[in-house]
Amino acid sequence: MRSVPEAGIVTRHAFSFGGHYDPENVRFGLLLACNEESLEPGAGFGEHPHRDTEIVTWVVEGELEHRDAGGAPHRLGPGGLQRLSAGGGVRHVERNAGGTRLTFLQMWLHPDTFGDAPDYASVSDPAPPGPGLTLLATGAPDAPPGALRLRQRAAALYVGRPVTADSAPLPPAPYRYVHVVRGGVRLGDELLTAGDAARITGADALTARCEGPAEYLVWEMHAEPSYG
Secondary structure (H helix, E strand, O other), rough: EEEEEOEEEEEEEEOOEEOEEEEEEEEOOOOEEEEEEEEEEOOOOEEEEEEOOOOEEEEEEEEEEEEEEEOOOOEEEEOOOOEEEEEOOEEEEEEOOOOOOOOEEEEEOOOOOOOOOEEEEEEEOOOOOOEEEEEEOOOOOOOOOOEEEEOOOOEEEEEEEEOEEEEEEEOOOOEEEEEEOOOOEOOOOOOEOOOOEEEEEEEOEEEEEEEOOOOEEEEEOOOOOOOO
């Protein structure tokens, strides 16, 4: 990831972002951005616009405050997940609402449809630490209770949060993206540590192996963007 410092904010980008443009690194599958944000107390991103993007945020530590035109501020602590469907256009603010450093991972996903009404949803602690993978968000119509609904039928997000050594098979899909938040995760012969990510093409069987406590996110994607 590429580090970009701002006032009270350090951002690490996994894909081309803003003025840092690489035409060979603009997306992977349906994933358009994966930004690791670290904010000092009181720091934040002022009101800014989005449209036609699914914005999914996982809080690692601290307290994140989200505010948009839809109503009162929403606050999430560690292990909290939020989804902002920007639809035809939305403006929002994100800031560190606590007294300690805030770290979160924000991921942008290509939606199924464009121009819909904006929508926001969040859930606190949807995946307490434990073995295996937990489904966090999906666009499947038969989403289980507790999973956030995405406006993208061909994608799903999981988290692994083992507290001891653990092995979990990755869901089969033509595009899989694994991002390690804490600890170490071994994929085949490759060891990923905090801040590392893997982009996996092909649906071959693959297992994530953790030798101790860890936290990692897994995107399962069955398509690429369609602009037609």
